[in-house]
Amino acid sequence: MIVVQIDSGEVRNQLETLSRRLANQRPMLAASAGNVRRELQRHFARKNQRPNKLGGRRTNFWSQVRTSTQVGAVTNTQAEVVIGDFRFAQKYYGGTIRAKSAKALTIPVHPAAHGRRASVLERELGLKLFVLGGRGLGNGAWLASATEQGITVYYALKRQVDQPKDPTAAPPPEKIENAATQGAESFLRTIVEESQSGGQNE
Amino acid sequence: MKLILLMATILIAPLAEAVEKINRRTPVGSALRSAEWEKMPLALRERSQFSAGVEEVRVMHTVQDGLRKLVGSLRNEKGVYTDRSKVIAEIGKVAEASGLTPRDEALRGTIQDITSERRAELIVDTQTQMTYGHTNWKAGQDRDMLEAFPAQELIRVEERLVKRDWGDSANGRWLQAARAVGDNDAIRIWGESGRMIALKTSRIWESLSRFGTPWPPFDFNSGMGVEDVSREEALALGLIKPRQKITPIEEDFNAKLEVTKSGIGDEEWKRLKDQFGDQIRFEGDRVAWHGTLLQEMYDRALATPTFKGSSRLGVATPKAVRESAPLGVDLSGAELRITADDIRHAHSQHGNRERRAGGQPLTRLDFEMAPHIWRDPDTVTRGKDDALVFRKDLGGELFTVVWKRSISKEGNTWGIKTLYKRRPA
Numbered sequence: 001m002i003v004v005q006i007d008s009g010e011v012r013n014q015l016e017t018l019s020r021r022l023a024n025q026r027p028m029l030a031a032s033a034g035n036v037r038r039e040l041q042r043h044f045a046r047k048n049q050r051p052n053k054l055g056g057r058r059t060n061f062w063s064q065v066r067t068s069t070q071v072g073a074v075t076n077t078q079a080e081v082v083i084g085d086f087r088f089a090q091k092y093y094g095g096t097i098r099a100k101s102a103k104a105l106t107i108p109v110h111p112a113a114h115g116r117r118a119s120v121l122e123r124e125l126g127l128k129l130f131v132l133g134g135r136g137l138g139n140g141a142w143l144a145s146a147t148e149q150g151i152t153v154y155y156a157l158k159r160q161v162d163q164p165k166d167p168t169a170a171p172p173p174e175k176i177e178n179a180a181t182q183g184a185e186s187f188l189r190t191i192v193e194e195s196q197s198g199g200q201n202e
Numbered sequence: 203m204k205l206i207l208l209m210a211t212i213l214i215a216p217l218a219e220a221v222e223k224i225n226r227r228t229p230v231g232s233a234l235r236s237a238e239w240e241k242m243p244l245a246l247r248e249r250s251q252f253s254a255g256v257e258e259v260r261v262m263h264t265v266q267d268g269l270r271k272l273v274g275s276l277r278n279e280k281g282v283y284t285d286r287s288k289v290i291a292e293i294g295k296v297a298e299a300s301g302l303t304p305r306d307e308a309l310r311g312t313i314q315d316i317t318s319e320r321r322a323e324l325i326v327d328t329q330t331q332m333t334y335g336h337t338n339w340k341a342g343q344d345r346d347m348l349e350a351f352p353a354q355e356l357i358r359v360e361e362r363l364v365k366r367d368w369g370d371s372a373n374g375r376w377l378q379a380a381r382a383v384g385d386n387d388a389i390r391i392w393g394e395s396g397r398m399i400a401l402k403t404s405r406i407w408e409s410l411s412r413f414g415t416p417w418p419p420f421d422f423n424s425g426m427g428v429e430d431v432s433r434e435e436a437l438a439l440g441l442i443k444p445r446q447k448i449t450p451i452e453e454d455f456n457a458k459l460e461v462t463k464s465g466i467g468d469e470e471w472k473r474l475k476d477q478f479g480d481q482i483r484f485e486g487d488r489v490a491w492h493g494t495l496l497q498e499m500y501d502r503a504l505a506t507p508t509f510k511g512s513s514r515l516g517v518a519t520p521k522a523v524r525e526s527a528p529l530g531v532d533l534s535g536a537e538l539r540i541t542a543d544d545i546r547h548a549h550s551q552h553g554n555r556e557r558r559a560g561g562q563p564l565t566r567l568d569f570e571m572a573p574h575i576w577r578d579p580d581t582v583t584r585g586k587d588d589a590l591v592f593r594k595d596l597g598g599e600l601f602t603v604v605w606k607r608s609i610s611k612e613g614n615t616w617g618i619k620t621l622y623k624r625r626p627a
Contacts, residue, residue, distance in 0.1 A: 031350035031432070036212070038430055045359055059286070063360045064327075067334045067427065070217060071341050084217040084334065086275035086283055092214070100280040116319070117291040123298075124311070124319050176212070183432075187350050190434045194444035 025076050028184045033071045033079035035183025036176055040081065041066045043171045056114025061087070094165030104157040106143060113154040118143055121154060129154065220337045221274040227251040228491035229262035231574060232477065233519065243489070244414045245461040246474075246482070250491055253325050256302070256316050257574050258596075260567070264296040269329050286326060293322040301596045328419060335417035342402050342430070343452040352448045353431035353441050356398035356410070360425035368426060369398045375420075379409035387441050399431055401441055403451045416455065461489040479516040479538065479573070496540070496573075500566050503542035504549060512541040515573040518616075522592075525582035531590055536614040538576045538605075544618040545569060552622040560624040562599060571596060572621060575603050589619050599623045 022028055048062035065085045072080035090097070099105045108114045113121055122129055127145040132153065134141025143155040170176070229251045232239075236254040239247060251266040268289030270276065277283055297303075297317040304315050311318045341347060342354070356368060356376065369376040369392060376398045380388040383405040391399050400406045407416035418427050436442045463484060466474075474482050474489075483492050495513055502509050518526075518533035526533045549564060556563045571594075579592035590605045606619040 027346040027349045030344070030346040034347060034351045034430055035432070040212075041429065048360065058360075060327075060360050063427075064286070064330070066359065067331055068217070070334070070338050071347065072213060072217075074344070074346065080213055082213045082215055082217055084215070084220060084273065084275075084337075086214065086216070087285065089214045101278060101282045115287055117287050120287070120291045120294060120319050123294060123317075170212075183350075186432055186434045190432075190437060194437070197444045 022188070026074060028187055029076070029079040030071070030074045031187035032180045032184040033074060033081050035179045035186070037069055037071050037081045039171060039176060039179035040069050040083070044069065047168070052114055054108060054111045054114045056108070056111035059115035061115075088169065090163060091166045091169040094163050096160055096162050098160040099158070104141070104159060105161060106155040107158055107161060108154070109142075109156050110152065110154040118155060131157070216273060216275045217334070217337050219340060220333045221270065223333050223336055224251075224266060224269050224273055227266060228494075229259055229266050230478070230481070230491065231257040231259040231262055233257050233577060234477065240412065240414075242474075243461045243466070243470075245459045246489065246491065247413070248415070248459055251329075253316065255314065256297075257578055258297070258300045258302055258316075259570050259574070260300055261293065261297050261302065261316060264293055265325055265329070268292055268326065269333065272326070272330060273333055286330075289326050290319060290322040293325065294319060297322075301594070324423060328422060331419045332413070332415070332417070335419065336415070338428075339402075339417035340452065343450040345447075345450060348402060348448045348450055349433065351402070351430040351432055353399055353401050353436045353439075354428040355431055356420075356426055357429050358425055359427035362423075362425045366421070366424065368424075369396065375410060376406075379406045382409045387439075391439055391441070399439060399441070401436075401448060403448055416451075462487045463489075475514070476517045479514040481515070496570050497566055499540070499542060500545055500549075500569050503545040507546070509542045512539050512617075514539050514615075515576065519577045521578060522576065522582070525579060526590060529582065529584045529590070531584075531588075533590075533614075533616075536616055538573060539608060539615045539617050540569075540572060541617055548618060548621040551620060556622070558622065558624060562623045562625065564621065564623065568601070568623060569621070571601055572603055572618060575601055576605070585619075590616075599625060 044062045044066035048060055048066065052058065052061075065083065065088050068084035068088075070082050070084065072082040074080070097105060106113075106118050108116070112125065116124070118129055121127065125145075127147075129143045129145050132142040132144040132151065134157065141157040142153045143157060144151050144153045146152075171179075227250055232252060233255060234242070234252075239252065239254060251262050251269075253262065253265065256262060268284065271284035272286060272289055275283060294317050303317045304310055309315050311320065313321050313324060315321055342351065358365075358368075367374040376392060377389060380386075380392070380400070385400055385404050385406045388398070388400040388404065388406050391397055405416075407420075408414055411417075411420040412422070413420070418424075420426060431439075431441075433442070437444065442448065464487075466489060481492055481495050483490060496515075499511060499513055502511065515538040518536045518538070523533045523536075548569075552558075552561065552564045554563050575592050575594045578594070580594045581592070583591045583593075585591040585604050588607065592603045592605065594601050601621070601623045603621045604619040605616045608615045608617045
């Protein structure tokens with residue numbers, strides 16, 4: 001489990017000030033977490049609108065991250081927003097991916113290979129891939145197919161890749177903090193206004 | 203006491219509720235198409251891992267296993283996560299190895315081809331969205347969450363080349379669903395702003411869904427999702443009144459996920475039994491799946507030589523009836539019943555002691571193939587003593603089941619005379 005703590009002193013102070021107006025803080029924390037979730041979901045939805053770099057079929061990666069973003073446990077003192085898709089951590093933190101289950105990682109370099117395992121590409125396109133170049137399956141080798149039109153390279157074979165972190169994977173911290181406080185503020189403002197007017201229970 | 207607020211903690215972690223939802227499902231192989239599954243009680247659909255027209259239980263096990271690994275962020279023995287592309291590749295591979303590539307070339311690569319990438323993607327994406335959709339819906343039914351975000355909006359979350367009419371016109375699905383359940387606020391807001399907003403507790407969400415569930419996805423490959431609408435916005439839209447508390451509907455909805463003896467008619471029950479046999483049963487007053495029926499019977503039959511149990515596994519399909527008719531055998535309404543003796547006999551002949559040339563020893567999982575072969579044989583021939591011989595190639599292994607008519611008070615029932623498999627010559 002990876003925890004990204006959005007817990008600046010300013011947010012804490014603001015929320016403590018707001019919370020003093022309530023006997024039960026949980027609904028306010030739910031409002032706050034719900035608004036953070038909505039901010040994250042909108043961010044992921046915007047990211048999903050961008051085409052992938054290779055220009056291949058869309059896998060809607062960011063939409064899947066959006067769907068997995070949920071409000072988790074909410075107590076009287078804390079609220080969680082959970083991103084269930086583990087692949088987000090790799091985007092957020094970056095890091096080295098090493099070939100462990102196979103001899104090499106297959107890195108798509110052709111639009112048709114985007115989001116596809118080599119075995120699926122072979123089956124779907126009716127191709128037979130072979131290793132091209134390099135010594136063995138290490139760096140410098142490729143997975144390619146040969147047709148009458150020539151050789152087409154689909155994957156680079158690597159023992160490991162270093163993925164830089166995506167600085168836009170999540171919204172900037174201040175935006176998340178704003179969402180947290182705005183969610184709580186909006187909720188408090190509303191219930192104060194409601195208490196000043198008449199009303200009913202369903 | 204000082205109140206310490208640790209706010210907006212963002213976790214990247216599997217959602218336990220989502221994993222639990224997948225684990226609760228029973229893999230079910232069935233020839234039912236999507237439209238037929240939609241007529242099944244929601245309770246049974248929600249608790250089964252099925253895919254339209256896929257009879258092969260092994261494929262459904264692969265689907266469930268893949269979803270569990272995906273949603274549960276599980277690593278393999280080498281510490282590697284299973285990602286979406288891996289699950290899609292596995293489903294296609296197992297389906298292909300199970301001999302499920304359509305014989306009709308026109309169907310290959312289409313959504314009806316379970317070995318195709320398109321179909322596997324549809325299964326994985328729909329099921330993942332349903333799992334997260336349910337978890338989100340459940341969290342949204344929390345009283346405090348409902349107070350803070352009492353409504354939600356149907357929005358487009360993924361682009362599509364061809365878009366269905368959800369809210370583009372007065373004939374769109376949104377207004378149809380709103381009219382069907384009498385949600386006048388949803389109709390009014392759409393008329394005022396073109397937005398598709400309703401209370402989270404409105405029945406419009408179930409009405410909107412092809413699957414009958416109040417959470418997204420509401421249809422296959424729709425590209426639509428939901429976004430929370432705050433209390434402030436809901437008040438401004440006139441969806442709630444000041445100080446109005448919304449009552450969660452989770453309990454009411456969960457009650458619908460129970461099918462009881464009193465709630466299911468005789469005709470519906472007969473239809474289910476014809477299709478699934480004893481794989482569907484009552485547990486107390488509740489209808490439930492019994493997906494491990496044959497495995498349990500196999501274990502018990504071998505562990506206890508005196509065990510005399512039997513299981514009903516559904517009536518003959520139109521295909522089996524059609525293929526048997528020219529041989530002078532009428533299988534109309536014939537029911538498959540497997541007994542513990544059948545299992546012991548086949549196991550003693552063709553289990554570990556299999557000696558036939560090319561013969562492969564039968565395993566526990568092979569006995570699960572018997573109902574599948576009963577429903578969808580490749581060839582049907584006449585055997586000795588009025589027996590019927592069904593053969594099916596399941597991914598390079600040729601299964602042969604010899605069926606015999608059973609003497610039964612309950613009519614036309616058939617059992618296994620023997621079962622064996624071999625690699626085709």
